[in-house]
Amino acid sequence: MKFSKELLKGSTATLVLSILQNEDMYGYKIVKELDKKSEGAFVLKEGTLYPILHSLEGAGYVESYWQIFDNRNRKYYHITKKGLKQLIGKKEEWKEYSASVNKVLNCV
Amino acid sequence: MMKKNDYISTVLKGVNNESKKKNIEAELDSHISDSKDFYEEIGYDDEEAEEIAVERMGDAEPVAEQFAMIHNKSKFGTVIVTALTFIILYIIDLFSCYNYYIDNVFNNFEAGKLCVKLGIIILLSFYALHKKSNSLGLLPIGVLCIDLSYFQEGLSETTILLAVVTSIFIVSNSLFIFRYNYKISQCKNSKKDLKIKHALQIINKIVVVIFIGLAIYFIATAVTILDETAKNYEQAMYAGIEIEENIFSEGIIKATEKHEKYPSSSTTADTEALYNPTITQFENIYFTIDYSPKDENWSEAFTMNLSPHIDGINYMNIIVYSPFREDTNMIDKAFKNDFFEGKNKQEILSYLIESKPIGLIIYTDGSEENEMEAVRYTFHYKYYDYYNINDYISVKFDKDGNLVDIEY
Numbered sequence: 001m002k003f004s005k006e007l008l009k010g011s012t013a014t015l016v017l018s019i020l021q022n023e024d025m026y027g028y029k030i031v032k033e034l035d036k037k038s039e040g041a042f043v044l045k046e047g048t049l050y051p052i053l054h055s056l057e058g059a060g061y062v063e064s065y066w067q068i069f070d071n072r073n074r075k076y077y078h079i080t081k082k083g084l085k086q087l088i089g090k091k092e093e094w095k096e097y098s099a100s101v102n103k104v105l106n107c108v
Numbered sequence: 109m110m111k112k113n114d115y116i117s118t119v120l121k122g123v124n125n126e127s128k129k130k131n132i133e134a135e136l137d138s139h140i141s142d143s144k145d146f147y148e149e150i151g152y153d154d155e156e157a158e159e160i161a162v163e164r165m166g167d168a169e170p171v172a173e174q175f176a177m178i179h180n181k182s183k184f185g186t187v188i189v190t191a192l193t194f195i196i197l198y199i200i201d202l203f204s205c206y207n208y209y210i211d212n213v214f215n216n217f218e219a220g221k222l223c224v225k226l227g228i229i230i231l232l233s234f235y236a237l238h239k240k241s242n243s244l245g246l247l248p249i250g251v252l253c254i255d256l257s258y259f260q261e262g263l264s265e266t267t268i269l270l271a272v273v274t275s276i277f278i279v280s281n282s283l284f285i286f287r288y289n290y291k292i293s294q295c296k297n298s299k300k301d302l303k304i305k306h307a308l309q310i311i312n313k314i315v316v317v318i319f320i321g322l323a324i325y326f327i328a329t330a331v332t333i334l335d336e337t338a339k340n341y342e343q344a345m346y347a348g349i350e351i352e353e354n355i356f357s358e359g360i361i362k363a364t365e366k367h368e369k370y371p372s373s374s375t376t377a378d379t380e381a382l383y384n385p386t387i388t389q390f391e392n393i394y395f396t397i398d399y400s401p402k403d404e405n406w407s408e409a410f411t412m413n414l415s416p417h418i419d420g421i422n423y424m425n426i427i428v429y430s431p432f433r434e435d436t437n438m439i440d441k442a443f444k445n446d447f448f449e450g451k452n453k454q455e456i457l458s459y460l461i462e463s464k465p466i467g468l469i470i471y472t473d474g475s476e477e478n479e480m481e482a483v484r485y486t487f488h489y490k491y492y493d494y495y496n497i498n499d500y501i502s503v504k505f506d507k508d509g510n511l512v513d514i515e516y
Contacts, residue, residue: 026138026139027135027138027139028138028139028142028143044166045164045165045166045167046139046143046164046165046166047115047119047136047165047166047167047168047171048166048170048171048174050132050135050136050139050171050175051171051174051175051177051178054132054175054178054179055178058178063302064297065297065298065299065301065302066295066296066297066298067298067299072138072141072142073134073138073295074138075131075134075135075138075295076299078302
């Protein structure tokens with residue numbers, strides 16, 4: 001099942017932080033990982049990932065470094081402590097939000 | 109269909125910063141190349157693979173708008189805030205030690221010190237502009253430490269050392285950040301650089317804590333010094349007024365003729381000490397003024413204020429003013445700071461003999477050793493140079509009050 005753009009819009013940054021919490025990754029790998037972990041449900045227009053990553057970097061949630069692998073220079077992203085805190089907060093927020101949505105939906 | 113280069117150039121068109129452009133270009137190029145490799149691996153030819161890879165990137169226009177929004181933010185606010193911080197600190201610094209700076213920086217204009225200070229502030233301003241996060245919080249505290257250290261420089265070697273350490277820390281920190289940012293602009297910042305940055309951030313945090321402690325200590329010390337200064341200043345002023353009022357009085361003439369102690373009206377022990385108890389004759393009254401034993405800078409400020417009629421001129425004139433107070437021509441010369449100008453040793457000696465000096469202020473560094481030396485030279489008119497205690501003018505009299513020699 002694929003979700004609408006509107007549903008994805010507000011949560012992509014959190015999903016990216018979640019992907020990065022265990023491992024430093026570059027953009028292309030993040031897209032693939034998102035695709036894999038969501039079993040094809042979250043398919044981004046790949047270009048839209050980069051403004052999100054740059055915003056996260058500007059906010060101090062991630063930081064970046066360059067590393068050459070297979071003769072290709074890739075920009076890796078690393079989640080910061082501030083980013084981890086943000087992720088935990090967003091997870092909590094999501095749990096409460098989805099529980100509330102479920103309650104309303106189940107009542108109907 | 110759009111090609112990779114077209115896609116990238118469309119995305120970049122809204123970004124103004126060249127360094128950011130280079131980074132985004134390298135990142136998107138790498139992504140599209142990875143994607144293209146994947147489609148080539150599953151059987152597409154080169155051209156088809158690139159087309160699919162670019163298509164999967166989506167519409168370039170909204171991405172361009174997003175990037176423009178993120179990377180074209182104005183730094184005007186940061187510049188204003190930083191500049192104001194420095195200006196306010198500098199003004200506070202100036203007014204919190206009014207006498208010191210007004211007398212020494214503006215009247216006498218210690219250009220070198222002022223330039224060094226302004227240089228540090230300019231350097232810090234560049235640093236602040238270059239790095240808006242992480243270490244920026246250090247700057248006001250760093251400036252404050254440097255300011256307070258300069259303010260206290262005559263008092264403690266520790267504070268000078270701290271000022272140097274602070275400066276070295278900020279400069280080395282700045283150098284790393286400049287190098288780091290250069291590497292980022294060249295897409296060459298590595299994981300190792302990131303680790304160094306993390307280590308530096310931890311050190312910065314520790315330093316911030318230390319600096320806050322030191323700043324509090326410096327402020328507390330400065331307040332104490334200013335308080336003491338005010339008291340000493342007041343005392344010296346009263347002493348000066350008293351001397352001015354009584355030096356020509358019949359009382360002092362009679363007292364000195366009888367070899368009696370100068371009749372001071374002050375009740376404090378410190379003020380008593382201002383007047384030398386070994387006055388032997390009217391011509392050789394001298395005053396030792398020990399109002400700032402620890403700091404020559406403050407001593408200078410007091411002296412200036414003690415004798416308002418000689419503001420802005422040097423000690424040489426202070427010495428000769430008192431003897432020649434009735435000589436308006438010499439007073440004019442004293443004000444013009446050219447009292448001895450054009451006079452040779454014999455002429456100065458002759459003038460001193462003719463003028464029969466009645467007063468002399470002896471300046472010492474306040475140390476017991478030099479005070480004792482001053483006392484020993486009861487018949488010497490002695491001047492210690494402010495900057496070099498070994499340079500002085502000594503006017504020697506014999507026990508009958510005859511001027512016998514003058515030494516520079």
